[in-house]
Structures are given as structure tokens and as C-alpha cells.
Amino acid sequence: DVQMVESGGGLVQPGESLRLSCTGYGLTFRDYWMTWVRQPPGKGLEWVANINRDGSEQYYTDSVKGRFTISRDNAENSLFLQMKNLRVEDSAMYYCTNILAATEPAEYFQHWGQGTLVTVSS
């Protein structure tokens, strides 16, 4: 079975930084584009960022551009999200997910982790 396991969330103050990690199990990690999706408590889903298979291309939603950086280490089957200058509105559960490969260029989010909670509050 495929599993995504996120970690690194926590409680931080506005303006601080946090680095999220996600490790994939049961899949050939390097074969997939990867994505971070977030969900504020009690609210809907929001796409945050994508990274291609070798890490050479990254894409972000406008609200995080210049503050968040997505990266990956295929040797460690790992995905990262470096978050800087965090805002209250960044508070959410952050999920990592792979993009279903068979349907590219369409982006459908196939296997999801259980998420890691980020809370930004003073």
C-alpha cells in the first residue's frame, strides 16, 4: 500500500518559519509530480504548490509566492515545504499528495497523507 507521512507542523508566531516534510512509501517516488494542499480548520481545500519529478520546476499559488519553497529529495523519497514569514491565514492542515501519473498533463491528487497541522498565532 502507498503511504504518505507528513511531519513538521506546529504552533508558531506570525513572521516565523517552519519546514514541513513528507515521506512516501510503497511507490517509486521519483516517478511522480508531488503537491502540497492545505485545509484551514473547518474549511475547504486549497492547492499550495507543485514540484516536478526531478525538482527542476516548482509552481505556487499566489498567496505563498516568495514565502514558501517546495523541494524534494528523491534519494530519500521525501518532499519538503519551507515556509517563511508565516501569516495567521497560513494556519491549516497541510497534506502532501502525488499527482496521478497516467493522466498527465491533468493534475489529480491520488494518494494523500494524514496531514500535519500548522498553527500561526500570536
Place this chain on the structure above:
Amino acid sequence: EIVLTQSPGTLSLSPGERATLSCRASQNVRSSYLAWYQQKPGQAPRLLIYGASTRATGISDRFSGSGSGTDFTLTISRLEPEDFAVFYCQQYEYGGSPPNTFGQGTRLEIK
């Protein structure tokens, strides 16, 4: 940005009934790049349908998707107790900003 509007916000039905959930896009969704996800309380979303009508691996044939252009539908025939959850639609637009957007969700609750 393509905005997805789901209706109804909440749907109350009984097990055994048929559920019809709607997702309307503000612009044409090219190539029917639309998916549906189910999310149960305390769990991550699960991919149900992609390409508007293709069931993901392991998804019951009680779930079906249809539609094209701006109007899409998720139908669940013969509701089972485990089907009750929140459902989201999601579209992909090549070159869009952002390329992926989600609807606000429809809550399917037991009547």
C-alpha cells in the same frame, strides 16, 4: 481563475437513496479535467473520480461522474452508511493561475 461552485451545500438523505451532487465552473473546464474527492471527518481526502467520469482504483461502482464544459455531476446510487461525508470537486487548467482549484464542498449527511 476558474471558480467551482458546488450545490447543494448540504444534502440530507437516507441509506439506500440516490445522491446527486453538482459542480458548476465559472469557465469551460477543458478536456473535462475535473475530479471528485470524498473526505470523512478527521481523514484526508480520497480521490473518487477523475477525468469527470473515470473511477479511481478501488472505488465502488455506486459512484459515477458525468458532465463536461461547465456542469459536472457526482452520483451515488444506493447510499451506504459509509458514504456520508464531504465531497469536493477539483479542476485543473493548464497555465491557469492557480492551475488547480477546488469547490467549497457538499456535505452529505444522514437524514
